[in-house]
Amino acid sequence: MITNLHWTIPPILQGIHVTLEPLQREHGEELLAAASDGELWNLWYTTVPGPETVRGYIARAMADREAGTAMPFLVRNAAGDPVGSTRFFRMDPLIPSLELGYTWYAQRVQRTALNTEAKRLLLGHAFDAMGCSVVELRTHVFNQKSRAAIERLGAHFDGVLRRQMRMADGHLRDTAVYSILDNEWPTIRRHLDFKLEHGVAP
Numbered sequence: 001m002i003t004n005l006h007w008t009i010p011p012i013l014q015g016i017h018v019t020l021e022p023l024q025r026e027h028g029e030e031l032l033a034a035a036s037d038g039e040l041w042n043l044w045y046t047t048v049p050g051p052e053t054v055r056g057y058i059a060r061a062m063a064d065r066e067a068g069t070a071m072p073f074l075v076r077n078a079a080g081d082p083v084g085s086t087r088f089f090r091m092d093p094l095i096p097s098l099e100l101g102y103t104w105y106a107q108r109v110q111r112t113a114l115n116t117e118a119k120r121l122l123l124g125h126a127f128d129a130m131g132c133s134v135v136e137l138r139t140h141v142f143n144q145k146s147r148a149a150i151e152r153l154g155a156h157f158d159g160v161l162r163r164q165m166r167m168a169d170g171h172l173r174d175t176a177v178y179s180i181l182d183n184e185w186p187t188i189r190r191h192l193d194f195k196l197e198h199g200v201a202p
Contacts, residue, residue: 004093006125010073011125013121013125014121016196017077017078017114017117018078018121019080021074022072023058023062023073023085028058031054031057032049033081033084034052035050036087041053046104047168055169064089069089071088072086072089073086075105083105084104086100086103087106089101096133097136097146098136099138101139103146108189110145111202113202115149116196117196119192120167120193121190123189124189135179136179138176138178139176141174141175141176149202153192154180155178156180157177157178157180160175161174161177
């Protein structure tokens, strides 16, 4: 049964390869440990917390959660080690819709079953528990890894929003926009389940 509680209480989502738990203020050191694998904060086309920005990153995420517009998660691998972060945001229960983003992973777990399972759990919660009609995914037009990962999900490419966001280094981002509709979710769910069950490369 879909209730408003699903829009107000952040879940713990657990699979075989990954656990997504609600991000907390005390997770700063764990976020830095994950981001240090590849020094991801140096990537110009994305926003990953670094030593000087992690406190503000978490504070903004907590503020959005308290406002009811976001659910940020800490991502752990099967051993319980922190390996990244992701979140639901721009949450609108009236449509109902949300955006899935702010996603980044430690270099060692990129393009592994962990990412596939994380998306399966997040999309399953968005569509099956929260009852979303649409889930949107956005990324920098030059973030080729992220765009490829979104396209491998089976998301529909909606287009590019030009000069849509101011990035930390000051440049204006052109944003590639993708979406998944509720009537497309059963096929995408089957696609992701097949990949996980048969060990198909993510």
